[in-house]
Amino acid sequence: MKARDDGSEVNAPARTAISARQLTRKFGAKTAVDHIDLDIPSGRIYGFLGPNGSGKSTTLRMLCGMLLPSEGHAEVFGLSVVDDAEAIRRRLGYMPQKFSLWEDLTTDENLRFIADLYGLDGDVAGRIAQQRQTYDLEQLRNQRAGTMSGGQKQRLALAAATLHSPELLLLDEPTSAVDPQSRRDFWERLFQLAERGATILVSTHYMDEAERCHGLAILAEGRLVAEGSPRDLMNAVDADVYEIEGADGSEAPRLIRELPWVHGVTQLGIRLRVLADRRQGGAGDALRALLASHGIGARIEPTHASLEDVFVVATGREKRNGR
Template structure:
């Protein structure tokens, strides 16, 4: 290994107490996190929680006000040039040239990164992503799913070791999303690390580890199972008639923190299992409803965190 290369340690991202304010408003507040090599790390949190700002600080697009950290072993404050060379960043909004064709866009990116053997590389990328028959099409005329595939292809072109994906699947249909995630898993199998922000719970469950952001700070992090366990949430599912009426009644009951309709069922959650069961007891007896304890979903956990977070920060 070349000596000038940064020390290759296990963590690809290590940041400590990153903060960033815009116009006096603190958007990211002492964010600390680590992401290990080969991991798919999910960034979750409500809109405006600082996900995009955090990602932009990681790839040198924004300068943190305070804190320090490294990305691929390069200092995020002083070595953003090197970071840009080795990180693939996919923006939330489609940010390629709509009046250029897919091939032209990819060639442009390949030239900017001074990739050797450009033609073959672009050919191979187009082939691998199944964009062959569309390569001459103007990027502006592509559907959302194809745009997103092209964007991923473009930010993978310079063979980055770390991918930062900012809500890559927003507005994309389920099939395209699934294909996209299959691709992400394939990439991590080759040693690439992925940091991805999302609002979709099914995508959160596909991550190795998750961090939940609210108001610029991480409220919880760990594997999906760890998060479920740590939340201490108990969930009941109820099916039957007059569920709307039941919803109204349950929302007033003590210890009931969430009542969420799921099609023909309701999910009722709370952190105090004993008091929750006590509150629900009068409803258990009624024959029109069928009750059963269930496993809380990640969504229940995050809604809980969100409500909880507001208490702390508002």
């Protein structure tokens, strides 16, 4: 499956912030990122989705010049991630998956340290105060980072990553420890940054976050398996989706999972959600017949694909795990 977001709702053609060609990273015999091509326009929020170990962090680390590609190449603002890593670094903010600020320093001390690293001049204290305000760190200004909660650390890390007003932000699961309200606030800030022209590349495991991205890349085992806007991906999903009601407590999930053309079965409260291979055709009738033959009288209705359905089909995960 490959749908593309051509950005047609934008009047001016967007500049490309990131382009990658056959970008690959191996660790010994393991290929963590496997020949991926990317074209990410500037001023957009672009998401990376993928199961654990699919290569999201490794790709982000190559794009910010922290890790060398084994093959292929990537450019950020037309600069090579290998030859111009230093010049790129000044223009980007990177928030690693694991907290990487100084645990023994307070909020203010960390931010001052980062300001020094980037050689920020002018009203540095004013800029830090602004960041404290934006990222809700006022109460934490004198607290050591090592004593903060997970979500507080993530707010501080985002304040640090955006301190020098970078044109590009690479955020690796920035909200994994953040509560729902803070997550919404966090995304409001991302949209504000994008409106001011920043390009944001963000990895996430949350479908609601992925759905808010302008464009998405889905990775599986290091390969780019689907790409496009969330809407295009949902429209183009290579599966028919059915919801089954009235089969709870029965052996329906097991029976349906055994069908070779079923990508996945999910229990949603009293309903079952079934993803059937589109090539099967007439899957609804086949499901009805299967359940009837086991004495299970259930209602089966076709429905629209969600982003999670896209994810399941693209990554082929449920089948591989034999769940």
